Structures are given as C-alpha cells and as structure tokens.
Amino acid sequence: MPSNLTHAEMDKVPRPAELLYLLHGDPAELSDALSGLRPADIADALRHLPPDAAARLMAVLPFDLAVPAFDEPELTHHRADIITRMGEEKAAPLIDAMSADQQADLFRELSDTERRKFLKVLEPPTRAALEVLLRYPSDTAGGIMTTEFVSVPTTWTVQQTLDHIAEVGRAKETVYAVYCVDPDREALQHVVSLRDLMVASDRSQPVGALGDQRIPISVRARTDREDVARLISKYNLLAVPVVDDQNHILGIVTVDDVIDAIVREQTEDVHRFGGLEAIDEPYLAISFWGMIRKRAGWLTALFLGEMLTATAMGFFEAEIAKAVVLALFVPLIISSGGNSGSQATSLIIRALALREVKLRDWWRIAARELPSGLTLGVILGLVGVTRIVLWQRIGWYNYGVHWPLVAMTVGLALVGVVTFGSLTGSMLPFVLKKLGFDPASASAPFVATLVDVTGLVIYFSVAAFILGGTLL
Secondary structure, eight states: OOTTSOHHHHHTOOTTHHHHHHHTTOHHHHHHHHTTOOHHHHHHHHHTSOHHHHHHHHHHSOHHHHHHHHTSGGGTTTHHHHHHHHOHHHHHHHHHHSOHHHHHHHHHHSOHHHHHHHHHHSOHHHHHHHHHHTTSOTTBHHHHOBSOOEEEETTSBHHHHHHHHHHHGGGSSOOSEEEEEOTTTOBEEEEEEHHHHHHOSOTTSBGGGSSOOSOOOOEETTSBHHHHHHHHHHHTOSEEEEEOTTOBEEEEEEHHHHHHHHHHHHHHHHHHHTTSOOOOSOTTTSOHHHHHHHHHHHHHHHHHHHHHHHHHHHHTHHHHHHOGGGGGGHHHHHHHHHHHHHHHHHHHHHHHHTTSSOGGGHHHHHHHHHHHHHHHHHHHHHHHHHHHHHHHHHTSOOOOTTHHHHHHHHHHHHHHHHHHHHHHHHHHHHHHHHTTSOGGGSOHHHHHHHHHHHHHHHHHHHHHHHHTTTTO
16 A cells, blocks of 8 residues: 555545555556546545645546546645645646636636646647636636636638637537637627538538528526526527627536536525535535534524523513413524525525516515415414313313413414414515525524524514513
8 A cells, every 4th residue: 555645534535536546556457457437436436535645646548548537526725735745846737628618617626826826837829718717706607617618700601610629529518519700800690500400411501501690599607507507597508608798708608517507506595594614525525624614603603692682582581471381482482483484585586586476576575475474473372372271181280270261371372373483484585686685595593593582572472462461
C-alpha cells in the first residue's frame, strides 16, 4: 500500500476508489481496472479519496478518460482541491479540455488568488470564455450556460453544415441543435435540428429554409435558472440559446445543465425548509465546524423566537396557577397551529416555485386558506373534545367539575389556532417574496415558532372568555 494514505484513511475509502488508488502506480493493472468503469464511476471514486490521493490518481489517468471524469458534476466541490494539489502546469491541459460550464463551476470554487494563477496558464480562448461566464451569477442562465455550440450562417447549405459539424462536433457539448445566424449581423434567426439536416432530401438548399420557421425560443443571460428549467420542460427542448440585447448568441443551456442546477436549487430549498443554511457540499465532506456554522445561526434565531413562547407562558402564569388543567393542553394547541402553518407554507412555496401562483394572487390564497383552516380547526377541535370526554367518562383522567367548559375551551382554541396557523403560513411566503427574500426561508421551524406564540395568546384568551368566573 502506498505510504501516502494511512490504513485509517483507506478504511474509510469505498471501492472502486481504493482499488484505483492501490493500482495507480502500475499502468497495466490500472488500465485493466478502468476498462469496466464509466467516467461517472471514476468521478464517484475520486470524490471518495482524500484530495492528495485524488490528485495523484488524476495525474496517471489516461487523458481521454480523465477529462470526461473530471467534467462530471459528481466532482463538484472536489475539483478545486484536486487541481490545486496537481499544480497549474499539470492541471492546465485538463481544464482546457473541460466543457465551458464546468470550467466556470470549477473557477467559482477557487479563491481569487488561485483563480488568477490558473487563468494565466490556460489557452487564450479558454481564458476569454471563462471571463465571460464568470460575469454571471451561478443561479442565472449565463452562469450555467456553455459556449460550446454549433452556429452557422443561414445562407449555408445543408451539406456545408453537415461537413462543419463533422469537423468541429467533437469539441462541442451538443450538436443536436444548430443555431443559424444572420450572415451580416450574426443575430440568431433560426434553429435547425440535426434530424432536419440528416433527412433533408436536397442538401444544396440553405439551412435557413429547413424546419420550424417560427422565432426561436431564447433567454437572456440574467434569466433565473429556474425559469430556464421551466422553459426547457414546457417546450421539451434539449437546449435553449442565451442571447444578448442584439440577439447575438452568448451560449446555450443544455437540459443536463438544468438538471444539475435544479438539483442544487432543490437541495438549498430542502435545507432551508429544515431551518438551516444551504450546505453546498456532500454531508460527509463538510467539516465539523462548517456544519456547526451552517446550523448554529438558524438554531439560535429559532431559540430566540421560542423565548417569546416562554414569555407568553409567563404572562399567563396566573391563569395557569388557577387552572393547572389548562397547562396539559399547551403542547397540543401550539403543535397543531405549527403543523397547520407548516403545511400551508410548504404548499405555497411549491406553488410559487412552479409559477402556479403569483404575488398578486395573495388574496385568492387567503380566501382559500381561511375556510380551509376553519374546517381543519373544527376537525381537530372535535377530536380534542372527544378525547377529553372519553378520558373523563372512562375515568382515565379527572379534569374537574368544570370539564365540559375545559373541553369547549380546547375545541374552540384549536379552531382559532389552526385557522390562524393556516392563514399565517400561507401568507408568509408572499411577504418574504415581496420583500425580496427567498420564500423558502419561511421554513417549517420558523413558521412553527411564529405560530407558537400567537397560539398561546389565542388559547388563553379563549380560556379567559369561557372559564371566567369558574376556574379563572
């Protein structure tokens, strides 16, 4: 076993990562081990190795296999560590051969100092393309597009276009769509599929006369990646061109780029739903203190919010002292409100993300959630009242001589709390979106914390009204 990797480290490394690392010093055996693996398998193996070991393995992989493996999204968040250990000279050819969008992702992971170092050793065309792509945020069309596409003048013939594809196709991310531009202004005019080219009966006709003659679907560089994904899904596209104000093609966003981007977006939203900052690394790869930083802020904020619940409990201390039986139902009341609010929030966040509803629809949502909350509150209220009646009749618990009033208090409080929770949970995403925040920040723990305090106020207000003059 190579001395660079300890036994303890090797025990944590799954196959085929362990196998590849052990064989990296023997070219023949390494070649045999690689023969049955696809680039995605090798990328998965590399990400399970420590960065130093992965860098040594990358240095001995056949170049035609190293490039597609390094291009795989599975290596996101690992590539920067690997290439910094490989060094500029060894890593430069590998970076030059990567697809443009993956190059941009890689350079976003590098520090400013490392970015400048690696930019200097790249080929001028690669450097120029990267400088363009890095202008755009990673959550926009410009941030996930690739500059590797096929474009030809509309005046070219079908045969000229096919010959051009045969010449440059290997260097392009996709050749399934050919973008036809005005020969003078170079503005996008038309999109022709590879199928249209292949089945054309007259290969001397201009490509501008083939296929669908409607205005091509395109997006701007600053278009949100979620909007790009919806567009690709709606029109069943393999790629969509990204254009500037003059309709010049800047790049294309392919369906696989959109899938990768949406996976990241959904991961961020799921993390926010759980009440923590988005984690941009695999769970087992993030450091201990990195995990603490991601979780501590939200937990502290939620804890401070829950302090209001304790304050509210203190405010009603006299009522609780007079009627201790009321304290039995506090967890039931506040959890029901939090649950109904979390349900409503999840439904509205999804609807906003899918553009099923817009900001101007808030009143329609309120008009829908109010009766829904009332109905759900009545259902839970009846369940709560039934539970108190059964326990009292069977003799499992004695709620006192005024137990019918206690049951009525719990039932009505549940109606009020669940209704308020549903309405609040449905409106909070609209408020956050209006203020410019991500609606996903209205996480379930956040909504539950907000409804807890108001739930106590509703509960004890109902108790004071019903039980006044008896228990209170």
